[in-house]
Amino acid sequence: MGKSMMLEINGLSCGYGKRVVLHGVSFTIKRGEFVGVIGPNGSGKTTLLRAITGLLRPFEGTISLEGRETHEIARQELAQKVAVVTQLPDAAPPFSVEEFVLMGRVPHWGRFQLLETQKDVEKAESAMALTGIAYARDCRMGELSGGEQQLAFVARALAQEPRLLLLDEPTAHLDIGHQGKTMDLLRQLNKEQSLTVVVVLHDLALASLYCQRLILLHQGRLRKIGPPKRVLTKELVEEVYQTTVKVMQTPGRGRPIILPRAG
Amino acid sequence: MRLTNNKPVWWGWTLSLAILLVIVCLFSLGVGAVHIPLQKVLVLLTRGRGTPEYTILFAVRLPRILLGLAVGGGLAIAGVMLQGMFRNPLVEPYTLGISGGAALGVALNIVAGNAARFGLFSLPVSGFLGALGIISLVYLLGTRKSMVKLSRLLLIGVMVSFITSALIMLIMAMTKVEDLQGIIFWIMGSLQEPNTALIGAILCISLSGLIISLMLSVNLNALSLGEEEAFHLGVRVERLKKILFLLASFITGCCVSVTGIIGFVGLAVPHAMRLLVGGDHRIVIPTSYLAGAIFLILCDTLARVAMAPMELPVGVITGLVGGGLFIYILSGKGSSF
Numbered sequence: 001m002g003k004s005m006m007l008e009i010n011g012l013s014c015g016y017g018k019r020v021v022l023h024g025v026s027f028t029i030k031r032g033e034f035v036g037v038i039g040p041n042g043s044g045k046t047t048l049l050r051a052i053t054g055l056l057r058p059f060e061g062t063i064s065l066e067g068r069e070t071h072e073i074a075r076q077e078l079a080q081k082v083a084v085v086t087q088l089p090d091a092a093p094p095f096s097v098e099e100f101v102l103m104g105r106v107p108h109w110g111r112f113q114l115l116e117t118q119k120d121v122e123k124a125e126s127a128m129a130l131t132g133i134a135y136a137r138d139c140r141m142g143e144l145s146g147g148e149q150q151l152a153f154v155a156r157a158l159a160q161e162p163r164l165l166l167l168d169e170p171t172a173h174l175d176i177g178h179q180g181k182t183m184d185l186l187r188q189l190n191k192e193q194s195l196t197v198v199v200v201l202h203d204l205a206l207a208s209l210y211c212q213r214l215i216l217l218h219q220g221r222l223r224k225i226g227p228p229k230r231v232l233t234k235e236l237v238e239e240v241y242q243t244t245v246k247v248m249q250t251p252g253r254g255r256p257i258i259l260p261r262a263g
Numbered sequence: 264m265r266l267t268n269n270k271p272v273w274w275g276w277t278l279s280l281a282i283l284l285v286i287v288c289l290f291s292l293g294v295g296a297v298h299i300p301l302q303k304v305l306v307l308l309t310r311g312r313g314t315p316e317y318t319i320l321f322a323v324r325l326p327r328i329l330l331g332l333a334v335g336g337g338l339a340i341a342g343v344m345l346q347g348m349f350r351n352p353l354v355e356p357y358t359l360g361i362s363g364g365a366a367l368g369v370a371l372n373i374v375a376g377n378a379a380r381f382g383l384f385s386l387p388v389s390g391f392l393g394a395l396g397i398i399s400l401v402y403l404l405g406t407r408k409s410m411v412k413l414s415r416l417l418l419i420g421v422m423v424s425f426i427t428s429a430l431i432m433l434i435m436a437m438t439k440v441e442d443l444q445g446i447i448f449w450i451m452g453s454l455q456e457p458n459t460a461l462i463g464a465i466l467c468i469s470l471s472g473l474i475i476s477l478m479l480s481v482n483l484n485a486l487s488l489g490e491e492e493a494f495h496l497g498v499r500v501e502r503l504k505k506i507l508f509l510l511a512s513f514i515t516g517c518c519v520s521v522t523g524i525i526g527f528v529g530l531a532v533p534h535a536m537r538l539l540v541g542g543d544h545r546i547v548i549p550t551s552y553l554a555g556a557i558f559l560i561l562c563d564t565l566a567r568v569a570m571a572p573m574e575l576p577v578g579v580i581t582g583l584v585g586g587g588l589f590i591y592i593l594s595g596k597g598s599s600f
C-alpha cells in the first residue's frame with residue numbers, strides 16, 4: 001500500500017446523465033505497471049478512462065491517485081500527474097508539431113505565464129526525439145499521416161511529464177508497423193522511466209503481447225483482471241464477445257493469441 | 264539545443280503591424296476636406312495649438328481615429344476568441360445576436376422619441392442596454408446546470424439574432440419616415456461620435472479586453488484542441504468558456520452601441536491573421552487587434568474622402584474592400600480552406 005500504489009478504484013459507478021455505464025468497478029494498479037483495458041464495444045472502456053481523468057464525476061465509489069482522491073486534487077495539479085492520449089480527432093489541430101507538443105507543458109506553467117521557458121523547449125524536444133517525430137517539428141499537424149499524428153499526441157503527453165499515462169485506443173487506424181512502433185515506445189517508456197501505462201485496446205493480440213495485466217470489462221462490470229493468459233481464455237472471450245474463437249500460443253513466452261473462427 | 268523558432272517571427276509581425284498602424288494614423292490625420300501634408304501634421308502635433316488645423320486634427324480627426332482603433336481592434340479580438348472557442352470559422356462577434364440586440368435597443372429608443380428628448384447620448388446607452396439584454400438571454404438559455412454547451416449556445420445565438428432582426432423590421436415597417444432614416448443610418452455604422460468621453464471609455468474597454476484576452480490566450484490554445492483535450496491539459500474548461508463568451512460579448516456590445524453595426528472586421532481579420540502568423544492565439548490576438556485597427560481606420564478614411572463632401576457608411580467600405588481583399592488573399596496563398 002501507500003507509495004507503491006498508483007491508482008485505486010473502489011466501487012466505481014459512473015455514466016452520462018442518468019444512464020449508468022459502469023457498475024461497481026474496483027481494482028488497483030501499482031506504480032510502473034503496464035495494464036490493458038479490453039472489452040466489447042460499449043462495455044465502458046472509454047467511460048472508465050474519463051472517470052479516472054475526472055471528466056466524468058463518479059455516481060458512487062472513489063478513485064484515488066497515489067493515495068489521494070482525484071476530485072480533491074486541483075485540475076492543474078492532476079494534469080501534471082496524469083496525461084491522456086485520446087482517440088485522434090477528425091480535424092487536425094491548427095498548430096505545428098512543435099507548438100502542439102509544447103502545449104503539453106501548459107499544466108506546469110504559472111498562472112499568467114505566456115511564453116515557454118528554455119526548460120519547456122528542452123522537454124518538448126526530448127519528447128519529440130523519444131517518439132521519433134522530431135524530423136517533422138515544423139510541419140503542420142494536418143500535414144502528418146495518421147500514424148505520425150498519433151506519435152505527436154504521445155509526444156505531447158510525454159512532455160507533460162506524467163506519472164500515469166492513459167491512452168484510448170492509440171493503435172486504432174494504424175497499420176501494423178505503426179502499431180508495433182507505438183506499443184514498443186509505450187513499453188520502452190514503461191521500462192526505462194517506470195511510467196505507469198493504462199491503455200484501452202481493441203486489438204486482443206496487442207493487449208496480450210504488451211500488457212502485464214488485463215482488465216476485461218463486460219456490460220459495465222469488471223469481468224476479470226489478471227495476466228493475459230488468465231484473461232484471454234477461450235471460455236471468457238467467447239462469453240464476453242459472443243463469438244466463437246480459437247486460442248493459440250506465441251512461441252517463447254507463451255502469450256495467448258485469439259483468432260476469430262471464420263463462419 | 265535549438266530555441267523554438269517562432270518568437271523572433273512573432274516580434275517581427277507585431278512590430279511591422281504596429282509601425283503600419285502609426286503610418287495609417289498619420290495618413291488618416293492628413294487627408295480629408297482640409298488636406299494637411301504629413302510634415303505639417305508632425306509640426307502641428309508638437310506646436311500648433313490655437314490654429315484651425317490643430318482644431319481639425321484634435322477635435323475632429325484624432326477622436327475618430329482613436330474610435331476606429333478601439334472598435335476595429337475590439338471586434339477583431341472578439342472574433343478571434345469566439346472562433347477559437349467554438350472551433351468554427353464562420354462565427355463572428357455578431358453571430359450571437361449581440362448586434363441585433365443593440366440595433367433593437369436603438370430602434371426602440373428612436374421610435375419612442377427618447378433620442379430627441381435626452382439627446383444623442385441616449386443612443387449608445389440604449390444600444391448597450393439592448394446588447395446586454397441579448398447577452399444575458401443567450402447566456403441563460405445557452406447554459407444548463409451551469410454547464411455551457413457550445414453548440415447549444417451558438418444555435419440559440421443565431422435564433423435570437425433572427426428574432427431581433429425580425430423585430431427591427433417590424434419596427435421599421437410601422438415607423439415614421441424621419442425615424443426610419445435615423446435607424447438605417449445607425450445600423451449602417453459610423454465612426455462619427457461627438458462625445459470624447461465615450462470614445463475614451465471604449466478605448467479603455469477595448470485595450471483592457473486586449474490584455475485580458477492575451478492572458479487567456481494559452482488556455483484558448485488548449486480549448487481550440489477541443490473541450491476534452493483542454494480539460495486533460497488542466498484547463499478549467501467551464502469557467503474559461505463563460506469568461507470568453509462574456510468578454511467577447513461585452514467588447515462587441517460596447518463597440519456596436521457606439522458605432523453601429525460595422526461588419527466584416529470581426530469575421531475576416533482573424534482569418535487573415537491566422538493565414539499570416541499561424542494558429543497560436545498568443546500571436547493571433549495581438550496581430551488581429553493591430554490589423555483590425557489598421558483596417559477600420561483605413562476604411563473610415565476612405566469613407567470620408569471617396570465621395571467627399573458626402574460621407575459613405577463605413578460598413579459598406581469594410582464589406583467591399585475587406586471582402587475583395589480577403590478573396591484575393593485566399594486565392595493567392597495555399598490556404599486550408
